[in-house]
Amino acid sequence: MPVGLENAYFGEEQLVITLDVGNTFSSVSIAHLEFGQIPTIRTVTRYPGGHASSRTPSSIAYDLKERPRAYGAETLEASVVSRAKTEGWVVVTGFKAQMKPAPSDGEVTQSAKSRKLSKKPKPERSATNLTIPSSPSTLSLNSLSQSTTSSGYPLLSRSLIPDQLIDAYGEYLDGDWVVPPISSNGKKMARYEGPVLKLIYADHIKHLVACARAWFAETTPQGEDVFVRLWPTCTFIIPHPADWGSAETDVLRDAMQLARLVPAEPLFQPHRLVFLKETAAIVYFARAHAGVAGQNWATSQQPFVLCDTAEVGTSVIGYKVVALSPLLKLQPYDPLSKLPVGARTVTQAFQTFITKKLSKSKFRNAENVTVAVQEFERLIKPKFGSHEENFEIRLLGDATDLGANIVNGFLTLKGVDIEDVFQPTIAAILARVSAVASLGEAKAIVVAGGFGESPYLQRRLRETFEPRGISIIIPEIPTHNAVSEGAARFYLTHTIQPRQLQVDFGVSSAVDWSSNWEKGMDRPIFTSVDGKRFILGKWTAVAGKNSRISSDTVFRKTYNMKYVLDSGEEPNFKLELWTHDPASEPETNGWMTNLEGKPYPNFTSIGEVAADLRTLVEEAMHKGTSNSKAKKWVQLDVQLLLYVGAESLQACVAWTEKGVERRGPPLSIKNASFF
Numbered sequence: 001m002p003v004g005l006e007n008a009y010f011g012e013e014q015l016v017i018t019l020d021v022g023n024t025f026s027s028v029s030i031a032h033l034e035f036g037q038i039p040t041i042r043t044v045t046r047y048p049g050g051h052a053s054s055r056t057p058s059s060i061a062y063d064l065k066e067r068p069r070a071y072g073a074e075t076l077e078a079s080v081v082s083r084a085k086t087e088g089w090v091v092v093t094g095f096k097a098q099m100k101p102a103p104s105d106g107e108v109t110q111s112a113k114s115r116k117l118s119k120k121p122k123p124e125r126s127a128t129n130l131t132i133p134s135s136p137s138t139l140s141l142n143s144l145s146q147s148t149t150s151s152g153y154p155l156l157s158r159s160l161i162p163d164q165l166i167d168a169y170g171e172y173l174d175g176d177w178v179v180p181p182i183s184s185n186g187k188k189m190a191r192y193e194g195p196v197l198k199l200i201y202a203d204h205i206k207h208l209v210a211c212a213r214a215w216f217a218e219t220t221p222q223g224e225d226v227f228v229r230l231w232p233t234c235t236f237i238i239p240h241p242a243d244w245g246s247a248e249t250d251v252l253r254d255a256m257q258l259a260r261l262v263p264a265e266p267l268f269q270p271h272r273l274v275f276l277k278e279t280a281a282i283v284y285f286a287r288a289h290a291g292v293a294g295q296n297w298a299t300s301q302q303p304f305v306l307c308d309t310a311e312v313g314t315s316v317i318g319y320k321v322v323a324l325s326p327l328l329k330l331q332p333y334d335p336l337s338k339l340p341v342g343a344r345t346v347t348q349a350f351q352t353f354i355t356k357k358l359s360k361s362k363f364r365n366a367e368n369v370t371v372a373v374q375e376f377e378r379l380i381k382p383k384f385g386s387h388e389e390n391f392e393i394r395l396l397g398d399a400t401d402l403g404a405n406i407v408n409g410f411l412t413l414k415g416v417d418i419e420d421v422f423q424p425t426i427a428a429i430l431a432r433v434s435a436v437a438s439l440g441e442a443k444a445i446v447v448a449g450g451f452g453e454s455p456y457l458q459r460r461l462r463e464t465f466e467p468r469g470i471s472i473i474i475p476e477i478p479t480h481n482a483v484s485e486g487a488a489r490f491y492l493t494h495t496i497q498p499r500q501l502q503v504d505f506g507v508s509s510a511v512d513w514s515s516n517w518e519k520g521m522d523r524p525i526f527t528s529v530d531g532k533r534f535i536l537g538k539w540t541a542v543a544g545k546n547s548r549i550s551s552d553t554v555f556r557k558t559y560n561m562k563y564v565l566d567s568g569e570e571p572n573f574k575l576e577l578w579t580h581d582p583a584s585e586p587e588t589n590g591w592m593t594n595l596e597g598k599p600y601p602n603f604t605s606i607g608e609v610a611a612d613l614r615t616l617v618e619e620a621m622h623k624g625t626s627n628s629k630a631k632k633w634v635q636l637d638v639q640l641l642l643y644v645g646a647e648s649l650q651a652c653v654a655w656t657e658k659g660v661e662r663r664g665p666p667l668s669i670k671n672a673s674f675f
Helices: 072-076 078-087 108-118 196-221 223-233 247-256 278-289 293-299 343-358 367-379 417-440 455-468 482-495 616-625
Strands: 014-021 023-032 040-041 060-062 068-071 090-093 235-240 273-277 303-311 315-325 331-338 390-395 410-413 444-448 472-473 504-512 526-527 533-543 552-566 572-580 601-610 633-644 649-657 661-663 667-669
Touching: 014 223, 023 196, 023 482, 040 482, 060 072, 060 196, 060 526, 068 078, 068 196, 072 078, 196 247, 196 417, 235 247, 235 482, 247 273, 247 410, 273 278, 273 482, 278 303, 278 331, 278 444, 278 482, 293 472, 293 667, 315 417, 331 410, 331 417, 343 367, 343 417, 367 390, 367 504, 410 417, 417 661, 444 455, 444 504, 444 661, 455 472, 472 572, 482 616, 504 552, 533 633, 552 572, 572 633, 572 649, 601 649, 601 667, 616 649
Parallel strands: 014 235, 235 273, 303 444, 444 472
Antiparallel strands: 014 023, 023 040, 060 068, 060 090, 303 315, 315 331, 390 410, 504 533, 504 572, 526 533, 552 633, 572 601, 633 649, 649 661, 649 667
């Protein structure tokens, strides 16, 4: 079972949206923060153009006027592909890698060209008004709704996360990066350079938020109303690679403003846009979903290695745990290293293998190679775990070629051949992980990313490292959404802290005269209907300062009220609630009022609670809880309650009738300085 968030939220109702823009796929998580409730992180599971899925392809089809015409899975539809070829659209993919391209031999001139193109003037869309992206089903270009404004804050130029978690490695780049202008048929288009990276991010993020809005409206009671109402204060979290710095996050911030998701300067609000390292997000996800096997890792202070292996690459970083309490704090002991291997290099190796295998068979055409690669990705790559396994894939046609192990169109692939396809990629990952683990004497390896779910990779990791006493930590659920959910967990864990009362809450009460009277005391004295004498003005705390509060917290104080039956007054119970800081002056020696019966200045009234107790009087009379035969009065047992309500702390009078607790009207306590 996942480890849940521990602390209830005690602020204004709010939405927190996490946008994980991956190089191949993107995902979105939403947390609806409500007063007094422990937040729940939910992942969007519906996007246009595809089946129910928790992620969508990171791709956009642009026409020649730089207008986005299709997003995500829509760009793969036959009608979109056909129109893109006919009209010369640019289908942009892999744009995240362009933010900070990894240097490689022969690519120096390409970087220089990209930098030059990024400086060419292009008309930018206005980012004046803050808007909510429309639902994808009705989304049109630049469709706008519900403009809002916000108060101004200084410009945010760096992450809000503590320094030890945001250190970036490597050089920062200046300027935007342009996705190479490639059409859907793979040919370069000389007449169109393609949109600048900032514009691509703006369009993609705006689409993700529109999808999140539609999904939230469909899956949440009054979801559309809630989303629109909370939109002006919505907080966005954008995780990013560990080696990105201010140059890259500046592009993301500009994209958010260009998409009109957050206000532009001078109205920009720093607290509404948070940048967070993907590695920290993955650690928090793994911590929540590691299961019993991972509990020792999650609670120890030993170094560990994070191996995030995805479609187009693998990132490896070594961490040491700086602190476990009150919050988990990490610091890298070895810089992030990126390997150009992952799920895609395995597929490329298989394509090379199958092309050679079919080249001398009856199936030696490009169409069969394409089909074989598709079947490998669908059936073999996600399942392969051992060289002892053999697989069959269907090719085009029903011919037989025994020399190529093809019978009636079915090709049999030996496990040893599949293992050879995996081997170069796995060897590179194991070598780097081993080097980082040895450097920091790591005791655990946390595995994440889409390719991290490969049974073969997991088996090789265990065979390599478990004999060395290094645990392999693999989340119990798929890690497709590890970054979006983990980033939300990190943010909420760091921002929602345990809450404590900052003052005493209590009432002025009457105490027994015989045990509280002191020589020379000159205080008001009250005589009850049963002849007992009481001194008025004693301070009684219902809930003390520093008392921890949670969603199920209820403080109770019981009172015995004696109601005179022939008094002519309605049986209403009223009580004034006060706050007091016990560390404040003057010292009152436990009394709330002075000798004149007036409250001391360091006691503050916050309101009155009341209740109509007529039905309780009737029940008490039938039970005989009165003064013997005369029945001049009845005793009513009531309680003063202080508890966490739907929108604030609340207080009320409570009593029991026929075994059922009943409550009077609540008093809302909205002063946030009290807790």
